[in-house]
Amino acid sequence: MANFVDEAAVDFVRRSFATEDGVLASIKGTCRSRDLPSITPEAGRFIQLMLRSIETERVLEIGTCLGYSGVWIARALPSSGTLETIEVDSERADEAREWFEKADVDDRVEVHTGKARAVLPTLPTNYYDAVFIDADKESMTEYLDFATRLTAHGGLVFADNVFWQGTTFTEGREIDGTAEVRAFVQEALDQSNLDATILPLGDGLLVGRVG
Ligand SMILES: C[S@@+](CC[C@H](N)C(=O)[O-])C[C@H]1O[C@@H](n2cnc3c(N)ncnc32)[C@H](O)[C@@H]1O
Numbered sequence: 001m002a003n004f005v006d007e008a009a010v011d012f013v014r015r016s017f018a019t020e021d022g023v024l025a026s027i028k029g030t031c032r033s034r035d036l037p038s039i040t041p042e043a044g045r046f047i048q049l050m051l052r053s054i055e056t057e058r059v060l061e062i063g064t065c066l067g068y069s070g071v072w073i074a075r076a077l078p079s080s081g082t083l084e085t086i087e088v089d090s091e092r093a094d095e096a097r098e099w100f101e102k103a104d105v106d107d108r109v110e111v112h113t114g115k116a117r118a119v120l121p122t123l124p125t126n127y128y129d130a131v132f133i134d135a136d137k138e139s140m141t142e143y144l145d146f147a148t149r150l151t152a153h154g155g156l157v158f159a160d161n162v163f164w165q166g167t168t169f170t171e172g173r174e175i176d177g178t179a180e181v182r183a184f185v186q187e188a189l190d191q192s193n194l195d196a197t198i199l200p201l202g203d204g205l206l207v208g209r210v211g
Helices: 007-016 022-033 041-053 068-074 090-102 116-122 140-150 164-169 178-190
Strands: 058-062 082-087 109-113 128-133 151-160 194-199 205-210
Touching: 007 041, 022 041, 022 068, 022 090, 041 068, 041 128, 041 151, 041 205, 058 068, 058 140, 068 082, 068 090, 082 090, 082 116, 090 109, 116 140, 128 140, 140 151, 140 178, 164 178, 178 194, 178 205
Parallel strands: 058 082, 058 128, 082 109, 128 151
Antiparallel strands: 151 205, 194 205
16 A cells, blocks of 8 residues: 555554554454455544544444454444444454454444445434445445435544545546545535545545534
8 A cells, every 4th residue: 555654653653642452453464464454553543533532422334344443443432332334245244243242342333244335225314423434435425425414413424545545636547446536535525514634544534524
């Protein structure tokens, strides 16, 4: 993945404020060894702090993978809180459930196995305090539309990989998914009920407030 921030600075943040415990380090290691994606520790820590700052109770995640970001999120919630997370791959969903158990957050996490486009229309509107979009790029714009409808007023929307390896903002450089991510960013700018920006964390993390 391209680096958008000085490596030494990222390393400093990871060692000081975004440290992983054994479970997070094991999930990250498993993802790396199998070439599976997961957010960076500093993005996980940032999302966690933002969720705590608005005293989040209900979070929806689109794209569970093995549950790395899910553990950061679930740990931001009170014991009465819930994280619902959607994963199309049933083996990954099962593995994530095991990691949530090991992280001792399984009491507050529900994994929906299935395609996000099938699950999202079944979920309640104006209900979640935050939605994290981190699944296939093809449907990202559609997910943003769902996210702003499912999130209650004042809630937060996050989305990972909005730099898409730098191709989002580099004219003439396109890879699979670039057009979709560019369309997503434009939609985030156009949505009148979303006040958003992008942080250069990992591959670009969008954060917005639904108003
Ligand atoms: C980038 S990974 C998620 C990483 C995870 N959020 C983390 O940081 O630990 C994206 C995941 O979305 C899943 N996915 C892809 N298309 C999907 C879809 N249409 N519906 C639900 N999940 C999907 C993939 O199987 C993959 O596990």
